[in-house]
Amino acid sequence: MASEQDFSTSFIPALYKPASLLPIARHKASLLYLVETYPVTIVVGQTGSGKTTQLPQYLHQAGWCEDGKLIAVTQPRRVAATTVATRVAEEMRCKVGEAVGYSIRFEDLTSAETRVKFLTDGMLLREALVDPLLSRYSVIMVDEAHERSLSTDVLLGILKKIIKKRPELRIIVSSATLQAEEFLKFFAGDEYQPDAEPADLGGKVGRIISLEGRMYPVDTLFLEAPAEDYVERAVKTVFDIHNQEEEGDILVFLTGREEIDRTIQLVSERAASLHPKTPSLLPLPLYAGLTTDQQMYVFEPTPQNTRKVIVSTNIAEASVTIDGIVYVIDCGFAKLRAYDPSTGIETLTAVPISKASATQRAGRAGRTRPGKCFRLYTQTTHEQLPEATVPEIQRSNIAPIVMQLKALGIDNIVRFDFLTSPPAELVIRAFELLFSLGAVDDYAKLTKPLGTRMAELAVEPMMAKVLLAAPMFKCLSEILTIAAMVSLQGTVWVQDHDNKKAAESHRRKFAVEEGDHLTYLNVYQAFVTKGKKDSKWCRDHLLNYRALLRAVSIRGQLKRYLERFGIQVEETLSSRQETVDPTRQAQQIQRCLTTGYFAHAAKMQPDGTFKTVSGGLTLHAHPSSLMFVSIMSTFPSSLNTGLLTLLRIGKQIG
DNA sequence: GAGCACTGC
Structure with missing residues (x-):
């Protein structure tokens, strides 16, 4: 029923509309004051607020690089570190590698001159192995901290330890609105004053400052009744927008390649029957599995008399920004990593997104002019979504994190101050694995030389x-x-x-x-x-x-x-x-x-499935594997690297 | 016959 309704009646407007806003410059004085006065500053700023490009320059001008010290700005992704460095170097009229540089795995464009250094958070953690107090830096800005990637979380924990020994170090955490207080509470610890006025929450440790983004308002619309098939519904919405709305490109969020390919096909088929005088539709896929060349089409300017329809995974939510998007269609789901500690298997599962994700997706419509976001779910469903996505550290195999912390000299993982602690089962499972590999001993200490080397x-x-x-x-x-x-x-x-x-x-x-x-x-x-x-x-x-x-x-x-x-x-x-x-x-x-990989060893069964040697769990080979035979359900992707050549050996054992 | 969101040292 719902799918047959005209969208202008089946979508109802959201109550809340974000305001459009101003740039960072007028906050320069207060930003510098906060950084000067408090060890920790939490900067809340949407895309387009200029925090990543402007704030490091303000700090540089204000003298934070005197005495040969550096300003570090960490990013969760390699591309972000390089592109932002290039942009800031331009603004500071120098070449990348001079006053402004970046450092990512396999690429170090810094020199003795470098004062402002952009780097991945994983890279800064590596530096901590050699320089545990990160003493080269006067200011460390952790950008995009709200994404809560594994490395960001570990880094924040390490930084909290470091400021206790280096009171002169300044930490800036860039966060989304929702999590700002959580970050401040984390760093302030006992100083945190929950009864205080918002401006004094952080005691002597820190403050929160909000910057406005250069964002246009986005009208958000929900479905009146749930959609039975969101792919079908997304396609219908594309055509409704095309027929009824002004010009502007469309960005559709779906969960994976299969859905995306199906959507592209449906849009192409139906576009053929558009009236010859209406503008044409250009559907384009976007997901990580495409080659860079294939991804480039998405960034090309839209041809005359055409509307681009970009059908994307989560990649367009945080990693990739496309200009000219005016309409967003959001299916409300994303594939996320999940880890089952009882089997030790990591899987990818489509789950409902969080409210924070939904807001981020909607925001993609308001970058060039006022836009609209069509959510393929009801407002009631939206209200029931979790506020924020569960951080990776609570749903991953944390054995690599345990190793990393131990290499950094943090022996007691259970007592380590995480922003959010990993669940106990994950910690136990990680130690079991590390013990069975011989990396840690009976006292959970790294063995020498095996454990210490593995950690590096x-x-x-x-x-x-x-x-x-x-x-x-x-x-x-x-x-x-x-x-x-x-x-x-x-x-x-x-x-x-x-x-x-x-x-x-x-x-x-x-x-x-x-x-x-x-x-x-x-x-x-x-x-x-x-x-x-x-x-x-x-x-x-x-x-x-x-x-x-x-x-x-x-x-x-x-x-x-x-x-x-x-x-x-x-x-x-x-x-x-x-x-x-x-x-x-x-x-x-x-x-x-x-x-x-003994823990992933499995024995092939006559029907082509596999039984794990340890737990007798039945699995299927991943279709990308040579061991893939005939399959009904999917195989957890993490095993396709670990298990498959071992099958023959599994047979020999059995 | 059938498949894998994303990132990092």
Whole structure:
């Protein structure tokens, strides 16, 4: 019924309308005063408030870089760190790498001159390994803290410890409105005065300041009755907007590739029957799995007499900003990582978004002029949504975090002051895994040298163990390659929807019967020898050129870590290879992999499913795996890297 | 026959 109604009657307007606002400049004096006076300043500012680009410049001008100190600005994403640095360098009339620089994994554009440094929060945590008090910095600004990424949360915990020892350090946390008090409460601790006036909540520790964003008002509309099929409903809404609303591009939020492809197809089909005189529709997909080239279409200016319809995942909510969007259609769901501590399996599940997410999505409509947001759910449903998304640290495998904290000298994880503590089961499970890998002892202390070395390697604990075990199996060169390829997380091959058969046959060329890991090894060896790191060769074989170049970098970095530990890496790629029996070598590699991934070992069943060796849990291979046979339900993606080459070994055990 | 949101050292 609802789907047959005209949208002007089935959508009802929201009660709340955000006001349009002013720039940051008029807050310059108060911002500087707060930073001068309090150790912690929480800056609340929407997109377009200029906090990321202007605030570091104000601090620089105000003398926070005297005595050779630096200002750090952390970002959760690499691209943000580079683009913001470029922008600020322009405004400060210098080149990137001079007064303004950035530092991300594999790219360090800073020099002795650099005073304002943009970096990923993961990178600043790395720096803390060498300089535990982060003493080079006078001010550290943690940007986009409201996203609550794993690294941001760990960093905030570390910073709280550091300010106790460095009272002169200044911390700025940029947050969304909703979480500002939570951040302040965290840093203020006992100083926090819940009964005080809002301006005095933080005692002597900190203050909150709100900046207005340069945002246009967005009219939000809800469905009167729930939609049965939100994909169908999204398509209908696209056409309703196209027929009834003024010009302006449309951004549709859905959860994943399958829905997006279906929507693109439906819009294309129905667009064919539009009246020849009406403007045409240009539907474009946007998700992380697309190559950069494919993603670029989204940023191209809209052609004359055309309306762009960008159908996107969550990627457009925080990571990517597209100009010219006037209409947003929000399905109200997103795929989020979930971790089941009882099985140790990480999955991706579509769940209802939070109110904060919904607001963020709506805001995407108001960047260029007043816009409209069509929510494909009722206002009642919206009221029942959680205020904020559960932070990652409460729904992930935290074994890597435990290792990282221990490497930073924080031994008592349970007593560590997290902004939000991970649930006890996650902590227990993490210690169980680390103990079984030999990384921690009976007293939960890092073992030496195994545990301390594992903590330093930039790979997850299971793979770290495999790397450190490799010399014993005489396959370190190969394992280095496999670890680097696994780090690419399934981006080795480029997607080709139009020709799945061809894509499959290309993949089979590199396939070996030992499984996915050895197939990766094959691909890498072909890339660096036959492929000669050539982009055309990659295109011909449907391989992701950029991903493989990245594998080369990661491999190099891991190798340097190992050499720093005094482990020699004997490269087997060229000369020695001939003298080793390949079958025997493959077996050594598989044995080595089981030293880290035994918890994911499973035995293949006659029907093509798998039973885990430890729990007898039935699983299906992921379709991207060579071990994929015939499948009814999906396979948790985290296992496709860990489990699959081990299946044969699982069989041998059983 | 069927699939993977996003980020990071």
